[in-house]
Amino acid sequence: MAIILAAITTTIKAAGLLIGIGKLTILPILIVAMAYFNYDLMDPENHPHVTKNLYTEYDFIVIGGGSAGSVVANRLSEIKEWNVLLLEAGGHETEITDVPMLSLYLHKSKIDWKYRTQPQNSACQAMIDKRCCWTRGKVLGGSSVLNTMLYIRGNRRDFDQWESFGNPGWSFDDVLPYFKKSxxxxNPYLARDKRYHSTGGYLTIQDAPYNTPLGVAFVQAGEEMGYDIVDVNGDQQTGFGFWQFTMRRGTRCSAAKAFIRPIHQRKNFHLSLWSHVTRILIDPLTKRANGVQFIRDNRLHTVYAKKEVILSGGAINSPQLLMLSGIGDAKHLNDVGINTIQHLPGVGQNLQDHIAVGGIAFLIDYPVSIVMNRLVNVNSVLRYTITEDGPLTSSVGLEAVAFISTKYANKTDDWPDIEFMITSTSTNSDGGTQAKNAHGLTDEFYNEIFSEINNRDVFGVFPMMLRPKSKGFIKLKTKNPLDYPLMYHNYLTHQDDVNVLREGVKAAIAFGETATMKRFGARFHNKPLPNCKHLPLYTDDYWNCVIRQYTMTIYHMSCTAKMGPISDPMAVVDHQLKVHGINGLRVIDASIMPTITNGNINAPVIMIGEKGSDMIKDQWLKRFKRSHSNTTSGAS
Structure with missing residues (x-):
């Protein structure tokens, strides 16, 4: 009983991260039920312990314990002779973060960096202050702890294009083994296709344990539109299919759960949480990275790296830290009072993200969708905690995915330009609480468009543009490492992006008009948007206005330290992910992408972590063998 009470106490503390962002009346019951039925899983030893006394020097220092950094720390510490330190600005995951249905409740919580972009008129006009909310995980596991767990690898042509830019070893055939390695x-049906899938890796991929009757209908509607049903991580991307999730037994399988928990007792692995890195130490004469400084327990600490520093902070934190360390555009660094060590004008530039149009909802006549105040109850809580299934295992209603080509894409290429995220929910399904809060919608916009359909049965289609030509940038506000950088999204500043996203909206509405969906009584919630009422409804001008209002980031910020040859003036790292002009420093995360991949990017980021780790091992183990060989031959 003492163990159970301790588990309950631990879980209640975990729930504290939800305080201040809204109330879910069922939450106390969920807390107690999870503690009672799963207390054996809540042993504190199941969580990685923080190393109290750090060494002054490690072979490798990994900055950032997110999706890539967790992989790198795991793989490098496989070599027993190497000491590895992982530094993470946030703390531990909690039991609440495990629950798929609650992911929106994590936005703007204690484990979110709570970034917001600078106001711009091109997009996010329905958001507070016209600023997009860029949720990023400040927690061990990074954004894989807050995301919707969608596992999409991207398109073969993405990676072949990367290689064509002058990055040997990054073609699809080169990277596929690293997707499979993790x-x-x-799903036994998928697993039997050994060309594209594997079993036994650290990262669990499974189908949704819970689907509404809408799920199968979504895929049937795709067939009605003339599309194939496909494995979206298989041979063909164009088509409709069911999502594959980074889930394990109905709970979130974050990068921390997958890659860090299994290794937390390795003697050569040290973990330092609540450790905010402020600077990479670089010798200005040799241009070699030899350590880092970070704040922990309100004190500034310094640790040194014998071999390499690996920067895995993500597409916002990595360029910020490079600039704070004297690597970036010399003029910008001079403007904020930082001495330039290496002039690399591409740092913080080339920012790419996937955006979708929110609020495309279809009312239906049957109570089959996920409405929070109906399905999240005592029965669903008990079902979740005892049998690991039921509505709480749903990832906010995401049931089907589609990749389609608009008239602006070559349909024969199997390189679609729009992704549908199809849900048995929409913005109104929680009565105007968490979805509204997470997306940063103003009260005025939400009330005018959605209040009349609060908690009504709907399904939603979020058309997401896959290959944006609009590129944003990140720059420092000041040289204070605790100040957030300035983020400019530049969404929809390229006319081609406007055209593609507008056609994606039209296709989403056509999806809702299929006979399959009409059987549910589907009808588009066609309330005219406030800032677009002056335009004739459903014209191209009207839709062009619409997509600039409820512009949803899908949180795929990337490409801000792009990979490319030294001949590319905007490249930051080479094809081995080494920072140009700096020894002993690599970047391994989403920021190294030259172009964003065709789909949700968590799987590619984990792949980058796997491939980057092998590159490091290959270099240093070869060097060790050469050194050992020379010593042996000299002795003989």
Whole structure:
């Protein structure tokens, strides 16, 4: 009983991260039920322990314990002779973060960096202050702890294009083994296709344990539109299919759960949480990275790296830290009072993201969708905690995915330009609480468009543009490492992006008009948007206005330290992810992408972590063998 009470106490503390962002009346019951039925899983030893006394020197220092950094720390510490330190600005995951249905409740919580972009008129006009909310995980596991767990690898042509830019070893055939290396595919039908899938890896991939009757209908509607049903991580991307999730037994399988928990007792692995890195130490004469400074327990600490520093802070934090360390555009660094060590004008530039149009909802006549105040109850809580299934295992209603080509894409290429995220929910499904809060919608916009359909049965289609030509940038506000950088999204500043996203909206509405969806009584919630009422409804001008209002980031910020040859003036790292002009420093995360991949990017980021780790091992183990060989031959 003492163990159970301790588990309950731990879980209640975990729930504290939800305080201040809204109330879910069922939450106390969920807390107690999870503690009672799963207390054996809540042993504190199941969580990685923080190393109290750090060494002054490690072979490798990994900055950032997110999706890439967790992989790198795991793989490098496989070599027993190497000491590895992982530094993470946030703390531990909690039991609440495990629950798929609650992911929106994590936005703007204690484990979110709570970034907001600078106001711009091109997009996010329905958001407070016209600023987009860029949720990023400040927690071990990074954004894989807050995301919707969607596992999409991207398109073969993405990676072949990367290689064509002058990055040998990054073609699809080169990277596919690294996707498979991580994967533990739990769908036997998919797992039997050994060309594209594997089992036994650290990262569990499974189908949704819970689907509404809408789920199958979504895929049937795709067939009605003339599309194939496909494995979106298989041979063909164009088509409709069911999502594959980074889930394990109905709970979130974050990068921390997958890659860090299994290794937390390795003697050569040290973990420092609540450790905010402020600077990479670089010798200005040799241009070699030899350590880092970070704040922990309100004190500034310094640790040194014998071999390499690996920067895995993500597409916002990595360029910020490079600039704070004297690597970036010399003029910008001079403007904020930082001495330039290496002039690399591409740092913080080339920012790419996937955006979708929110609020495309279809009312239906049957109570089959996920409405929070109906399905999240005592029965669903008990079902979740005892049998690991039911509505709480749903990832906010995401049931089907589609990749389609608009008239602006070559349909024969199987390189679609729009992704549908199809849900048995929409913005109104929680009565105007968490979705509204997470997306940063103003009260005025939400009330005018959605209040009349609060908690009504709907399904939603979020058309997401896959290959944006609009590129944003990140720059420092000041040289204070605790000040957030300035983020400019530049969404929809390129006319081609406007055209593609507008056609995606039209296709989403056509999806809702299929006979399959009409059987549910589907009808588009066609309330005219406030800032677009002056335009004739459903014209191209009207839709062009619409997409600039409820512009949803899908939180795929990337490409801000792009990979490319030294001949590319905007490249930051080479094809081995080494920072140009700096020894002993690599960047391994989403920021190294030259172009964003065709789909949700968590799987590619984990792949980058796997491939980057092998590059490091290959270099240093070869060097060790050469050194050992020379010593042996000299002795003989």
């Amino acid at each position: 994967e533990d595919q739990r």
